[in-house]
Amino acid sequence: MAKKAIEAVCAWQELEPGILILEPGCAAQFKTGDWRTGKIPVTDYEKCVKCGRCYIFCPDLSYEEREDGTYTWLADYCKGCGICAVECPSGAITMKEE
Amino acid sequence: MATKQSAAEALQDFEKISPKSLPAFEALVHGHRACQGCGEVLAMRQALKAIGEPLIVASATGCMEIITSPYPHTAWAVPWIHVAFENAAAVASGIEAGRKAMLRKGKLDQKEAGTKVVAIAGDGGTADIGIQALSGAMERGHNMVYICLDNEAYMNTGIQRSSSTPFGANTTTSPPGEVSFGQSTEKKDMAAIMAAHGVPYVATASPFYYVDLMNKARKASLVPGPAYLHIYSPCPTGWRSAPDSAVSLSKLAVETKVFPLYEVIDGQYFISRKVKKPKPVEEYLKLQRRFSHLNPAQIAHIQAEVDRKYERLLYLAGEVPEE
Amino acid sequence: MAQRVGLESSLACSEAVRLADADVIAAYPITPQTHIVEHLSELVADGHLDAEFVPVESEHSAMSACIGSAAAGARTFTATSSQGLALMSEVLYIASGMRMPMVMAVANRALSAPISIWNDHSDVMSVRDCGWIQLFCENGQEVMDLTIAAFKITEDPRVMLPVMVNMDGFTLTHVIEPIFIPTPEEVKAYLPPFKPRFRLDPFKPMTFGAVGVPEVYTEHRLQLQDAILASQPVIEEHLAGFAKAFGRTYQPIETHGLDGAETAIVTMGSIGETALTAVEEMQAAGEKVGQIRIRLWRPFPFDRFLEAASKVKTLVIIDRALSFGGAGGPVATELRAILTNKPGAPKTASFIAGLGGRDVTREDFKEMIRSAPEQLASGRSFDFYGAMEG
Numbered sequence: 098m099a100k101k102a103i104e105a106v107c108a109w110q111e112l113e114p115g116i117l118i119l120e121p122g123c124a125a126q127f128k129t130g131d132w133r134t135g136k137i138p139v140t141d142y143e144k145c146v147k148c149g150r151c152y153i154f155c156p157d158l159s160y161e162e163r164e165d166g167t168y169t170w171l172a173d174y175c176k177g178c179g180i181c182a183v184e185c186p187s188g189a190i191t192m193k194e195e
Numbered sequence: 196m197a198t199k200q201s202a203a204e205a206l207q208d209f210e211k212i213s214p215k216s217l218p219a220f221e222a223l224v225h226g227h228r229a230c231q232g233c234g235e236v237l238a239m240r241q242a243l244k245a246i247g248e249p250l251i252v253a254s255a256t257g258c259m260e261i262i263t264s265p266y267p268h269t270a271w272a273v274p275w276i277h278v279a280f281e282n283a284a285a286v287a288s289g290i291e292a293g294r295k296a297m298l299r300k301g302k303l304d305q306k307e308a309g310t311k312v313v314a315i316a317g318d319g320g321t322a323d324i325g326i327q328a329l330s331g332a333m334e335r336g337h338n339m340v341y342i343c344l345d346n347e348a349y350m351n352t353g354i355q356r357s358s359s360t361p362f363g364a365n366t367t368t369s370p371p372g373e374v375s376f377g378q379s380t381e382k383k384d385m386a387a388i389m390a391a392h393g394v395p396y397v398a399t400a401s402p403f404y405y406v407d408l409m410n411k412a413r414k415a416s417l418v419p420g421p422a423y424l425h426i427y428s429p430c431p432t433g434w435r436s437a438p439d440s441a442v443s444l445s446k447l448a449v450e451t452k453v454f455p456l457y458e459v460i461d462g463q464y465f466i467s468r469k470v471k472k473p474k475p476v477e478e479y480l481k482l483q484r485r486f487s488h489l490n491p492a493q494i495a496h497i498q499a500e501v502d503r504k505y506e507r508l509l510y511l512a513g514e515v516p517e518e
Numbered sequence: 519m520a521q522r523v524g525l526e527s528s529l530a531c532s533e534a535v536r537l538a539d540a541d542v543i544a545a546y547p548i549t550p551q552t553h554i555v556e557h558l559s560e561l562v563a564d565g566h567l568d569a570e571f572v573p574v575e576s577e578h579s580a581m582s583a584c585i586g587s588a589a590a591g592a593r594t595f596t597a598t599s600s601q602g603l604a605l606m607s608e609v610l611y612i613a614s615g616m617r618m619p620m621v622m623a624v625a626n627r628a629l630s631a632p633i634s635i636w637n638d639h640s641d642v643m644s645v646r647d648c649g650w651i652q653l654f655c656e657n658g659q660e661v662m663d664l665t666i667a668a669f670k671i672t673e674d675p676r677v678m679l680p681v682m683v684n685m686d687g688f689t690l691t692h693v694i695e696p697i698f699i700p701t702p703e704e705v706k707a708y709l710p711p712f713k714p715r716f717r718l719d720p721f722k723p724m725t726f727g728a729v730g731v732p733e734v735y736t737e738h739r740l741q742l743q744d745a746i747l748a749s750q751p752v753i754e755e756h757l758a759g760f761a762k763a764f765g766r767t768y769q770p771i772e773t774h775g776l777d778g779a780e781t782a783i784v785t786m787g788s789i790g791e792t793a794l795t796a797v798e799e800m801q802a803a804g805e806k807v808g809q810i811r812i813r814l815w816r817p818f819p820f821d822r823f824l825e826a827a828s829k830v831k832t833l834v835i836i837d838r839a840l841s842f843g844g845a846g847g848p849v850a851t852e853l854r855a856i857l858t859n860k861p862g863a864p865k866t867a868s869f870i871a872g873l874g875g876r877d878v879t880r881e882d883f884k885e886m887i888r889s890a891p892e893q894l895a896s897g898r899s900f901d902f903y904g905a906m907e908g
Binding site: 106107116118120121122123124125126127128129132148149153154155156157158159162171173174176177178179180182183184 | 214217219221223224225226227228229230231232233234236237240241263264265266267268269270271272273402403405437438439440441442443
């Protein structure tokens with residue numbers, strides 16, 4: 098009979114003491130965008146007034162500022178909550194089927 | 196004997212953050228495991244952004260700790276420690292004391308001076324199980340910021356009531372049933388308790404009003420000694436509201452006077468945002484199914500309490516009530 | 519050159535912390551630990567010790583603040599007893615699980631209920647499994663010496679485990695003994711400043727205390743077990759280093775008069791000195807009796823103990839705590855487990871004595887040793903000694 102595979106992150110000898118995590122922000126390796134099941138925010142940049150609300154209201158840090166002061170949406174992390182679409186003062190963001 | 200600078204003195208030349216000058220710093224990274232539309236992680240993100248580097252964070256057990264540190268991942272870009280549920284303030288006290296001694300004894304490089312020590316906990320870890328450690332830390336006067344992220348229940352363990360759960364709210368340990376209508380006590384006023392401790396800087400904040408929130412967080416970090424921030428953190432999961440509602444609820448809570456925004460600086464109250472044409476609480480309550488079981492008499496009671504507390508706040512701030 | 523003074527053992531503990539140049543003391547007073555923290559407060563107030571004395575509002579917060587301090591990289595100390603130890607027990611497990619270097623003096627006191635301020639080992643036994651290194655002192659000199667050595671052990675990067683230094687409340691802490699006090703220079707040569715391997719550093723961020731998901735918890739436990747076992751040779755190394763620096767030798771297990779003995783009494787803590795006197799008197803009268811004294815309780819030095827135990831036919835084990843409804847006293851239970859299936863293992867008799875401050879005299883020790891054969895013949899697992907029976 099085959100030996101059951103152990104579901105562990107790593108061998109105990111490889112752990113840092115006290116399971117210390119040495120690499121700050123390594124959660125960025127985990128693409129929470131995979132959680133989405135519905136709509137995604139789509140920005141009409143013609144309407145964007147560069148207020149920054151999409152950026153500052155995103156719980157998942159899924160907007161990055163661009164050179165021109167507008168914001169890029171990050172598909173890798175967005176969970177599709179829709180806060181940005183609700184809060185955009187110029188109606189530039191709408192939730193559309195992915 | 197040198198007396199410590201008052202909060203007002205420390206904030207004399209405070210340079211305000213404006214919407215066009217938002218700090219770029221992020222203490223957190225994406226990839227954290229918060230629910231879709233989580234108001235608490237948003238509040239935490241905004242506050243820490245404003246406090247800035249160098250920074251050390253001590254978190255209590257709770258949603259924010261769980262979603263940011265699932266081994267082997269961490270969403271923390273700053274040094275962070277989690278110990279237990281009820282002791283964030285005590286852990287932060289130890290960090291502050293340790294660093295103070297080390298700097299004084301030349302065991303730390305001077306470049307580390309000025310590092311902010313921030314304790315973060317939810318309403319459970321602040322008002323209930325954590326209140327002793329918080330009280331002790333504030334009384335001892337450690338140079339630290341304490342942030343309470345208030346989503347009004349023990350959300351991480353499955354939506355059980357806390358002393359910060361508002362009147363009438365449906366939680367798993369205050370469910371409406373045949374003989375009970377839900378939470379029957381009023382929300383504990385943590386900001387008042389902190390002001391009564393003589394904490395030099397106490398403030399309430401709400402994520403929709405992010406400029407106000409960020410300015411308060413930064414002020415808190417600049418005031419010598421302890422500072423306390425109580426940040427309203429809507430939880431769509433626990434409040435049973437729409438996934439896109441966290442920020443709009445955080446606005447409505449202020450507009451209905453359910454969550455007034457103010458500061459207490461050296462014991463003096465300052466209202467941050469006078470609500471000139473308050474909306475009725477019902478507008479706020481109807482968006483959350485945790486209140487859907489309430490009858491008109493109960494809603495009227497909530498309205499009366501909201502009005503009374505707001506009047507009291509005006510009185511404390513030396514302001515005249517609106518006609 | 520060290521001076522020898524008459525000093526209350528509690529104060530010897532505080533002086534050791536001063537000599538070790540601790541950075542943070544976060545403690546809550548509880549009888550009979552109070553003299554330790556009061557004297558430390560005085561030392562700090564008078565500028566004899568440059569440290570932050572944090573008068574926390576409970577023992578739970580004391581241990582929590584100690585973790586914060588240790589994580590910050592500061593040399594950290596606290597002290598407690600009994601109810602205080604019980605109150606902080608949750609955090610003790612966390613301190614060891616997070617591999618936080620720190621030293622805690624425990625002025626051993628009985629656990630409530632009923633409330634007792636007097637000495638026994640029920641407090642430390644209630645946290646036996648917490649993953650801390652645990653040492654037991656017998657006299658005031660050991661209090662001074664083992665407290666200093668504890669810092670060296672805990673901060674060693676090969677160890678990084680918190681260390682508990684146990685000293686019997688009142689019966690040791692409050693007695694004045696002649697104690698050699700090393701000079702600060704001597705201690706500094708033995709114990710250099712703390713250089714943490716990991717700390718909360720804004721210029722090198724790390725995450726302490728992540729969620730121990732099922733995919734890592736078991737491996738963490740293995741790592742912790744490995745760490746505490748691996749600390750034994752390091753402990754012995756630093757005790758040997760202490761002997762070289764200060765001329766006083768401490769072993770994990772001490773023995774007396776085992777050659778030619780048939781029976782050995784086993785003790786832990788300050789009753790050992792009284793028991794030793796009893797043993798010497800019995801030896802003088804021609805009885806084949808010796809003594810084994812346990813100084814290192816965790817990690818338990820199995821090898822050293824077996825070496826000693828193999829020399830005798832009977833062990834008379836004295837416990838100062840009890841596991842209610844279980845197999846008896848924790849020390850006897852532990853030693854019996856170790857001896858199981860070992861060829862030539864001695865028989866073991868067990869007595870629970872000296873609870874809640876009840877005195878155990880030389881005559882009592884002799885009585886227990888002499889009544890061991892009857893216990894063994896009866897098949898009883900253990901006996902309470904010195905309780906009034908109806």
